[in-house]
Structures are given as C-alpha cells and as structure tokens.
Amino acid sequence: MFHGSMVALVTPMHPDGSIDEAALERLVEFHVGEGTDVIVAMGTTGESATLDVREHMHVVRRVVELAAGRVPVIAGTGANATSEAIELTELAMQAGADACLLVTPYYNKPPQEGLYQHYRAVAQAVPIPQILYNVPGRTAVDLLPETVERLAGISNIIGIKEATGDLDRAREILERCGDRLDLYSGDDSTARECILLGGKGNISVTANVVPRTMHEMCAAALAGDAERARALDEPMRLLHERLFIESSPIPVKWALQQMGLIEEGIRLPLVPLSESAQAPVREAMRAAGIDV
Numbered sequence: 001m002f003h004g005s006m007v008a009l010v011t012p013m014h015p016d017g018s019i020d021e022a023a024l025e026r027l028v029e030f031h032v033g034e035g036t037d038v039i040v041a042m043g044t045t046g047e048s049a050t051l052d053v054r055e056h057m058h059v060v061r062r063v064v065e066l067a068a069g070r071v072p073v074i075a076g077t078g079a080n081a082t083s084e085a086i087e088l089t090e091l092a093m094q095a096g097a098d099a100c101l102l103v104t105p106y107y108n109k110p111p112q113e114g115l116y117q118h119y120r121a122v123a124q125a126v127p128i129p130q131i132l133y134n135v136p137g138r139t140a141v142d143l144l145p146e147t148v149e150r151l152a153g154i155s156n157i158i159g160i161k162e163a164t165g166d167l168d169r170a171r172e173i174l175e176r177c178g179d180r181l182d183l184y185s186g187d188d189s190t191a192r193e194c195i196l197l198g199g200k201g202n203i204s205v206t207a208n209v210v211p212r213t214m215h216e217m218c219a220a221a222l223a224g225d226a227e228r229a230r231a232l233d234e235p236m237r238l239l240h241e242r243l244f245i246e247s248s249p250i251p252v253k254w255a256l257q258q259m260g261l262i263e264e265g266i267r268l269p270l271v272p273l274s275e276s277a278q279a280p281v282r283e284a285m286r287a288a289g290i291d292v
Helices: 021-034 053-067 082-095 112-125 145-151 167-180 188-197 211-222 226-242 250-258 275-287
Strands: 004-008 038-041 073-076 099-103 130-134 157-162 182-185 201-204
Touching: 004 211, 021 053, 021 211, 038 053, 053 073, 053 082, 073 082, 082 099, 082 112, 112 130, 112 145, 130 145, 145 167, 157 167, 167 182, 167 188, 182 188, 188 201, 188 211, 188 226, 201 211, 211 226, 226 275, 250 275
Parallel strands: 004 038, 004 201, 038 073, 073 099, 099 130, 130 157, 157 182, 182 201
Antiparallel strands: none
C-alpha cells in the first residue's frame, strides 16, 4: 500500500519546547518538493513520548492538512496501554491519516501472546490500515516473526516496520508472511539491503536531512537496481550512523537546525546535541552533499 522513502518526521519546536507551526509547514513543503513518498508524523523521531494527546493529535492533523493529499500521511499511535493505543488510532483516523504506525508496548514487556492480543484489539476496534513497529532497542520487547505471521492474517494490519537491522529477521518475515504483509525497514544502515530482499520501503530518520537522495535510493532498490542503489546509499553511510551518535532525534534535529529548517527546540529529558558530537554529525552531512 505504501512504498519508498517514508520520512519519520521530526516535530519542530521553539527553544521553549512549544511546537513551531511555521517550521512544521516548512518541513512538509520541503519533503513534498524533494520527493519523499510518505510522511510519518508522531513516531519516535517526532518525540511522541513527550507530547500530550492534544499536542500529538494537533501535529497529526496539521501534517494531514499541510500534505493536502500530495503524499500519504501515517500517524504514530502506539502506546503501552492498549486502551490508549485504540484512542490514539481512532483520533488519527478521524484526523484523516492514511494509516497508523503502532510501536510495540514499551516498558511493561508483554509476552508474545500479549503482543498478539494487543495488536488484534486495536485492529478490531479501528478499521484504519495499521503497521506494526518493532524496535526492541527502545521498547525492551521483541515482536517475533511467528507472532507477526499470526497478525498478518488480520485484514487491516498491512505491514511491519522492522527496526532491528537484522536482515535474517527480514528474510524470515518475508518468507512467513509473503504478500499478506509489507515489510518496511526501520534501520537506515540496512534499508537498501532490506528493500532489495523484498521490502517495500524505509521509514527513515536520514530522510529528514537528505530526502531526495533517500527517495532515489529507495526507488532504485525497489526497481532491483542494486548498483545504483548502492551508489546513492554510499554518501549517506555516515549519516545513517551519526544521526544516532546520541539518542534520536537529538542529532537529526541539530542537523536540521544547521540547514536553517528548524530552531533549536527539543523536550526534556532529551537535550540539544553535545558539542563533542557536533563535528562528527557535520562531517556526515558534508559527506552526503549538504553545505554546512
């Protein structure tokens, strides 16, 4: 249903932490103009963990309005309480999102049966297309391929963002689920290989900074042109690594600030990029062709 470069959009903020409405509009226009295929609002990179429900839904609503049908919008609506995930997913559907991205419930560490029941409950409660999101490095829970296979039988669960960076895991999901579920990379460093294996796209942090290159790389990989995809991916290699030199979205927000697209605004407990990390991120930006 969704293909290509899918930016995990940052939420721009003023230095006091309030949402920067003008910068949000600027970012959406930037991505539409640079060829981003899908905008993902209020995912991990959007600081969903520190926005309240009112703010969360305001950002989703505004991105839908600003995109104006030019690109699909996927809303992050995951939560560690199933009732809250259902509420957010319902509100996102009402706001006009094209689909929802639901991270595995974090902190409470449910077993596989709990994960299955959680996702089934959300899918049964809200008919919008839904994408599973597995990122055990942040949530302390791993959605295993056999559970993904069970969930692939639910009609409005259409995909999974697999952020482990494990290509063997990607292969297993593809083998188990076939055409019933689209696989999306959630790891920029291995996204090219994941798409060449049969994935449908990349939900990307790097795409915030180099949207045109990420779009072209994903398009080449989707077309099976491994050599062109590799050539496009190589200049982004340092960005893939160094945009995680500190907890995301700290480095990517700093990079966008250097590009003049946003102000220095991030919410506690995250803080601006440390001075010692700035030179490595700047080097990665220059390697990717950004003049900073």
